[in-house]
Amino acid sequence: MDYQQDFAKEVYEKVDSGAEIKVCMQCGVCASTCPLREKMKYSPRKLWTLIRAGRRQEVLNCPDIMLCTSCYTCKVRCPRGIPVIDVMHGLAHYALEKGITPREETKKFGEAFWDSIYETGRVDEATVPIKYCLKDGMIAGLKKSLSMLDIGMALMKAKRLTPKLFIPPNFFIPGSHKIKGLKDLQKMLDKAKAMGARKEG
Amino acid sequence: MSKKICGYICKGCGIGDALNTAKLAKAAGEQGVKEFKEHDVLCSPEGVAMIQADVDAGYNALLIAACSSRVKTDEFAFGSQVLVERVSLREQVVWGLSEADEEDTLMAGEDYMRMGAIKLSKSEPPTPYQLEGEVAKAVLVVGGGVAGMNAALAAAKAGSQVILVEKEAQLGGFLGKMAKLGPQTPPYRALEDTKVDELVGKVSGLDQIKVYTGTTIDKTEGAPGNFTVSLSNGEQVRAGAIIQATGWLPYDPENLKDELAYGSNPNIVTNVQFEEKAKTGDLSGINAIAFVQCAGSRDQNHLPYCSAFCCLVSCKQAMYVKAANPEASVYVVYKDVRTPSQSEEVYREAQRQGVIFIRRDETYPSISGSGKLTLTTKDVLLNEQVDLEDLDMVVLATGMKPNNPKVVDAPLVAFGEDQEKAKQMTEEAKAQNEDWSILNLAYRQGPNLPTLKYAMPDSHFICFPYESRRTGIYTAGTVRRPMRVSQAQEDGVGAAMKAVQVIRAAEVGCAVHPRSGDETFPEFAMQRCTQCKRCTEECPFGAINEDDKANPLPNPTRCRRCGVCMGACPERIISFKNYSVDIVGSQIKSIEVPEEDEEKPRAVILVCENDALPVIDMAARMGKTWSPYFRFINVRCLGSVNLVWIADALSKGIDGVGLFGCRRGEDYQCHFIKGSEIANVRMSKISETLTRLALESDRIKVSEVGINEVETLMDILKSFQDTIDTVGPNPYKGF
Ligand code: SF4
Ligand code: SF4
Ligand code: SF4
Ligand code: SF4
Numbered sequence: 001m002d003y004q005q006d007f008a009k010e011v012y013e014k015v016d017s018g019a020e021i022k023v024c025m026q027c028g029v030c031a032s033t034c035p036l037r038e039k040m041k042y043s044p045r046k047l048w049t050l051i052r053a054g055r056r057q058e059v060l061n062c063p064d065i066m067l068c069t070s071c072y073t074c075k076v077r078c079p080r081g082i083p084v085i086d087v088m089h090g091l092a093h094y095a096l097e098k099g100i101t102p103r104e105e106t107k108k109f110g111e112a113f114w115d116s117i118y119e120t121g122r123v124d125e126a127t128v129p130i131k132y133c134l135k136d137g138m139i140a141g142l143k144k145s146l147s148m149l150d151i152g153m154a155l156m157k158a159k160r161l162t163p164k165l166f167i168p169p170n171f172f173i174p175g176s177h178k179i180k181g182l183k184d185l186q187k188m189l190d191k192a193k194a195m196g197a198r199k200e201g
Numbered sequence: 202m203s204k205k206i207c208g209y210i211c212k213g214c215g216i217g218d219a220l221n222t223a224k225l226a227k228a229a230g231e232q233g234v235k236e237f238k239e240h241d242v243l244c245s246p247e248g249v250a251m252i253q254a255d256v257d258a259g260y261n262a263l264l265i266a267a268c269s270s271r272v273k274t275d276e277f278a279f280g281s282q283v284l285v286e287r288v289s290l291r292e293q294v295v296w297g298l299s300e301a302d303e304e305d306t307l308m309a310g311e312d313y314m315r316m317g318a319i320k321l322s323k324s325e326p327p328t329p330y331q332l333e334g335e336v337a338k339a340v341l342v343v344g345g346g347v348a349g350m351n352a353a354l355a356a357a358k359a360g361s362q363v364i365l366v367e368k369e370a371q372l373g374g375f376l377g378k379m380a381k382l383g384p385q386t387p388p389y390r391a392l393e394d395t396k397v398d399e400l401v402g403k404v405s406g407l408d409q410i411k412v413y414t415g416t417t418i419d420k421t422e423g424a425p426g427n428f429t430v431s432l433s434n435g436e437q438v439r440a441g442a443i444i445q446a447t448g449w450l451p452y453d454p455e456n457l458k459d460e461l462a463y464g465s466n467p468n469i470v471t472n473v474q475f476e477e478k479a480k481t482g483d484l485s486g487i488n489a490i491a492f493v494q495c496a497g498s499r500d501q502n503h504l505p506y507c508s509a510f511c512c513l514v515s516c517k518q519a520m521y522v523k524a525a526n527p528e529a530s531v532y533v534v535y536k537d538v539r540t541p542s543q544s545e546e547v548y549r550e551a552q553r554q555g556v557i558f559i560r561r562d563e564t565y566p567s568i569s570g571s572g573k574l575t576l577t578t579k580d581v582l583l584n585e586q587v588d589l590e591d592l593d594m595v596v597l598a599t600g601m602k603p604n605n606p607k608v609v610d611a612p613l614v615a616f617g618e619d620q621e622k623a624k625q626m627t628e629e630a631k632a633q634n635e636d637w638s639i640l641n642l643a644y645r646q647g648p649n650l651p652t653l654k655y656a657m658p659d660s661h662f663i664c665f666p667y668e669s670r671r672t673g674i675y676t677a678g679t680v681r682r683p684m685r686v687s688q689a690q691e692d693g694v695g696a697a698m699k700a701v702q703v704i705r706a707a708e709v710g711c712a713v714h715p716r717s718g719d720e721t722f723p724e725f726a727m728q729r730c731t732q733c734k735r736c737t738e739e740c741p742f743g744a745i746n747e748d749d750k751a752n753p754l755p756n757p758t759r760c761r762r763c764g765v766c767m768g769a770c771p772e773r774i775i776s777f778k779n780y781s782v783d784i785v786g787s788q789i790k791s792i793e794v795p796e797e798d799e800e801k802p803r804a805v806i807l808v809c810e811n812d813a814l815p816v817i818d819m820a821a822r823m824g825k826t827w828s829p830y831f832r833f834i835n836v837r838c839l840g841s842v843n844l845v846w847i848a849d850a851l852s853k854g855i856d857g858v859g860l861f862g863c864r865r866g867e868d869y870q871c872h873f874i875k876g877s878e879i880a881n882v883r884m885s886k887i888s889e890t891l892t893r894l895a896l897e898s899d900r901i902k903v904s905e906v907g908i909n910e911v912e913t914l915m916d917i918l919k920s921f922q923d924t925i926d927t928v929g930p931n932p933y934k935g936f
Pocket of ligand 1: 030033034035036044067068069070071072073074075084085088
């Protein structure tokens, strides 16, 4: 039996902004607008249909929900005013919370990102990717970073990445990179995390 | 009344620079306008005052050679007893011929002056037609539903007496059968009470409105301002105008037995049946329900059109179910959700309440089950086949049919048609007519309003929405086209305003749209009538009956002044005071046709005033130019073109005749509905005659042009010019 409403109700109630997708009219603007559309198996539009159709496993395991780059285009363009991006992230969170990892790489990158913020109070284009690569271990990590060399060069060209970041002591001396008042930031982040957990709970 | 004629030439807008006004005046003088005045800006207060002074001094026929007759209409109006003829020097000569040489431009200007002058000389001021006896001022409204009741209230508010006839025992129509009304007020989320009792109370409470329930119409005779209507209760009432607001018939679900299993399970119901359940019963027992949209709509085998209300109704009915049982699973299986304007908010609200919309393709879902139902459909959004099981009910969202009998127009019988064949074609068309009636019109042209498609009464949809092809009888609400309650309310008001106007027009003795205010009407020189009946048959508005001696019997208040009868009459006995076969024929004859060796061809273009003339004006305004060999003559409608004009033109040596008018056919834009089509049929019949006279049929060209189609117009003009160059001079030149 298709279109059992249990999963849809679960999403409406438990997922951040989940209830907003009720008014989706399946126009496909989000799908045609998303820069990641070619990497996605489904699109936001079709994910909402799958939710309505009660396809819990398919949705929560779908890597698409962790592919969103937070570009906000969909949210800006949706004629029904649905915060598509928020629902995408909401679904990803919800899946992780339920012990499902829809997309391993995104999870790793997210952790690297979080760790960087939590530990130094900063994110930059050098540390986060390196942390991300090293999550696979030293050798595999090196391989992965080499495979991303072209991206690195492009970033450098665009002045988003400076080679200075790789030069000691910046990189090798722990703590040289931290912000002032890191402790206070950590307190804030802890509190935010607790609030989030309470909401989803 | 004796005519005192004076001409005026404006020298503003570049006219004075481009044309020798003395020569223009001289040309007009040849055709009877001897006195002339000039002014630098004729439309200025001083210019108008100069003309007014002449009018005050007794001048009553004015030739105004300035700009197009479509502009400055207020400035150059001096009351209905002062004839005004406009010569469009600015648009048709100065602007449109700005690339031509001086000689050609002047020749065109002189010709337009001659044509204007001869028309003015031959025109007479109108004597408005007056009905015998007192004009009936009551408005008869047939149908007491939303549109009918709103029409009655609006007409009453405008000061009219109203007679409201309803066939059922009480007023209310479908509104009275509804459980709730969709949202009517911002933010358009909550269902509302129908408030039908309040509306019925308002209508019944007014002294001005006389209500007959349980009553139908046996016979409708007469014309606007003078209808006599026999009711089924034996009474006879008089009315000045009629509004048919007879509503709609639900599409018959028996036709959906095969496609949607209607009848196989009592829980497969239509939206109308479900509404009744919602009104009388309790819906809280429904745990799962599916609505199937477009049940027999937008389907060539059933209703080919969208009824534009069933999507909204399903959203509303889904909300009924959710209100009774919020946990119920409610599905709407649709092709496209069509909820225009505020209905979109209702769609959204249904979604907010958790209604699930599933998109299907063109194939109908299959519905089965003896107790609980299962619906299987292709889900285009998932691209899979899906099953909805354990449904307590399936609602078929069926469409609307107008509550009006279908009338098929007999094919146009025109010149040259084999009479036997024509008769047979007419019989065949008549056989398709539905043989029941609402108004039972005692018209020679049949008891019902002519319909265009799907039994919806024919009207010029864009410009004159409420009109029918029987003047003084208007349609409102869902009989006209499918619509929602809020639209039917407005429709009733709109039709009431039309009804009030037509009664006033009958009192004054003038035409209603599109020639509103025109006080001329067709006059018949009956001694010469051969009883051929072409006028009676071809009048698009059924204005002409037949008397006991089989003579045509015109009903001037039914007449729209199109002149189609004038174009039809082979004896040329029909004419208006300022528009006749003789007048236009004389205009054509007043054109100077240069000798063949001068190599200046001439083509007359008969221009319909409704759309073709405005587009010529617009082209001129936009700086477009055309050949100085064309001469435009305004006509009321292409249908008013009498074939003798073609003969007049060709025998005078004119090289070609064009007819520019509105679009014809199914999506016609002809302001007189059939005029453009009739012209086309007539012209197609004369090519034979032309060949007999050794003339190329290419010399005659009928073209359709929309009011905004400047480019199309330019293409038509260009290609017509090429044709004339190709076929060469008319061999009758100089005879
Ligand atoms: S915000 Fe995410 S889902 Fe939306 S368009 Fe951008 S990448 Fe796609
Ligand atoms: S753009 Fe909005 S309404 Fe359209 S499919 Fe995407 S989420 Fe739905
Ligand atoms: S309103 Fe909706 S259900 Fe009705 S015919 Fe149109 S699309 Fe179909
Ligand atoms: S054809 Fe036109 S002008 Fe003639 S009677 Fe009919 S409506 Fe009047």
